[in-house]
Amino acid sequence: MxxxxxxxxxxxxxxxxxxxxxxxxxxxxxxxxxxxxxxxxxxxxxxxxxxxxxxxxxxGMINAHSHAFQRGLRGRCESFALRGGNFWTWRDEMYAFVNGLDADATFDWTVKCFGEMLRAGITTVGEFHYLHHSANDDSYQLDDVVLSAAAQVGIRVVLLQTCYLTGDVAMPIEGAQRRFASRDIDDYFRQCDQASRQLRKSTQSIGLAPHSVRAVPIDDIVRIHQRAKSDRVPFHIHVEEQRQEIERCVRHYGARPMELLLDRLDVGPEFTAIHCTHTVADDLARFADSGATVCACPSTEGNLGDGIADIGRYLAGGGHVCLGSDCNVRLDFNEDMRWLEYVQRLRLERRGVCTDARGDAAGALWRVATVNGARSLNVNAGIxxxxxxxxxxxxxxxxxxxxxxxxxxxxxxxxxxxxxxxxxxxxxxxxxxx
Ligand SMILES: [Zn+2]
Incomplete structure (x- = not known):
């Protein structure tokens, strides 16, 4: 002793x-x-x-995927009297909300959101940050707003600096998307350098995040990924949350988004794909073999009616899975851990889908909420x-x-x-x- x-x-x-x-x-x-x-x-x-x-x-738990400003939408998008609801009608409501957000309101919602995360036991958040600009402004004013809010609350943050260049696959930016957009890929890289200089080093770091194949052309996604690898920082991207994204990607590129990314990028452990709700088994198997991570967001995927990713198969194939709170409609990772497992039980009509080699579900879900998130965000925590x-x-x-x-x-x-x-x-x- x-x-x-x-x-x-x-x-x-x-x-x-x-x-x-x-x-x-x-x-x-x-x-x-x-x-x-x-x-x-x-x-x-x-x-x-x-x-x-x-x-x-x-x-502490690690939340690998959040859009903090969307905390302000909680309770506002749950009425469907006028028309049926789906991801795209929700997105219209989110865009309308963005139009009313200035820097002060963005700061306030981000402080509320990060504070609620801390009280729920989340000590690191990967903030997938695409709301860069105030109205009629393209100065990326809101990037430092997020970093300042995290510093005030005391949460560890990885700023997943997001690139947004197109309104959909090969479509122009329009409406609220102007608040998200970079002029071009070089403008985006310059702002990554600027945001890096604004980091509070003890609790803040950066990662690179093309929003999706909807919002960034594949040649630019390749450049962002090459830079993430050379800078040794995380690379995150939304993948196949919605069937419409897959249809438009196939029409333009002749390949599904995950297939396209695996064909064009040298995917490795730095890569985290958010959602993979509709990713086919062959693509998931290739993705698992690369050492990359799938970030599941059960509360958001349920709230938005996205669908259910084949997480059990991905884990059984040796894939890494982490958790995100995404739209922050609910902030309780205990709930997200068990819903990751429960949706699989409901889908497959059996128990114990997300388990480790010993058959332990709680241990496997706990690692999803901690060490796997730390690995995805490249933070020295989670254990x-x-x-x-x-x-x-x-x-x-x-x-x-x-x-x-x-x-x-x-x-x-x-x-x-x-x-x-x-x-x-x-x-x-x-x-x-x-
Ligand atoms: Zn997201």
Whole structure:
């Protein structure tokens, strides 16, 4: 047993239970170093600075796909009296909402959204940011608005700087899309450099994100991907959320979006495809073999009526899956974890579709919500381990929703039986924010 006192600037925390290596361990101490990373972990016999009584500590969750401003749409798009609803009618309502957003309103909604994420135990967000401009302006004013909002709230953010050049496949930009658009690919790259200079280095980084094959010509997607690989930053893109995207892509390019991307890009682990709702089995198998990630967004895909991606097959084929909150109609990753599994149970009429090699569903879903998101966003978090960011959450072991837990059942009880109200503390880079 080690009894040396912790050095200057080191905080020691101790919860009743700590989740490490897929199991809860009792009475572990975690050193949090002054640079916000995790130091030693173990039964260190040190004086404790923060005793988390009747709590378990887990890594913070990683939300790999968000459009924060869309938090302002919550509750506004659920009436279908005048016409039937689908993704495209929702998009019309979103565009109308964008027309009324100025920089102050964008900041306010982003602060609300990121704050709600933190309280739900999400310590890192990948903000797929395409609302760049205020009205009648093309100065990318809203890029720093997002970074400022994240800094104010204290959440770790990866700014997935989004390129938007066409209104649909080979169609001009129109209406609200002007708020999203870059003049050309070089204008986009210049703004990526500018946004990189605006990052608060300890909690902010950048990734590159052509919006979709609808919004960026394939030759420009190739250039953005080459730059992401040479800069060693994440590359994210929406893929095949809607059948109409596939039809228009086939008509113009003679290939499905995923097929086109796999044929034209040297796809690897840096690549995350958002949704893949309608991706065919052969394309999914090729994508899994590349080491790339699918980001599923169960709450949004359900709300928008997108469809159900074949996530079980993708996982069984060795593919990586992470989670996104996307339109932020609901912010509770416990709900998203279990809905990832439940839609597959409903579709296939069997239980235990999203599982790991041991057949464990809760463990597999937990990795989807943590380490897989960290891998997708290239952040050193998602697991409690020496050298990682001290991005942690604690849960209340006396919560009625967890009644009857044992160390062996606690993770499954948390994933399948709780919402984010059992989360008691949230820490980003060593700072306890909640
Ligand atoms: Zn999205």
């Amino acid at each position: 080690i009894d040396a006192a912790a050095g200057n600037g080191v905080d020691v925390i101790q919860a009743d239970l700590t989740l490490m290596d897929d199991a809860f361990h009792a009475d572990m101490q975690i050193e949090i170093q002054s640079d916000g990373t995790i130091g030693r972990i173990g039964r260190l016999n040190l004086p404790v600075d923060r005793r988390l009584k009747r709590q378990a500590v887990l890594p 409690i381990q020496t050298g990682r960011h001290a991005d942690l959450i604690s849960i209340d072991l006396d919560s009625p929703a967890l009644d009857g837990w044992s160390p062996e059942t606690l993770l499954a009880a948390f994933v399948f039986g709780c919402d984010s109200r059992v989360i008691k503390g949230v820490c980003v880079g060593g700072n306890w924010i909640v």
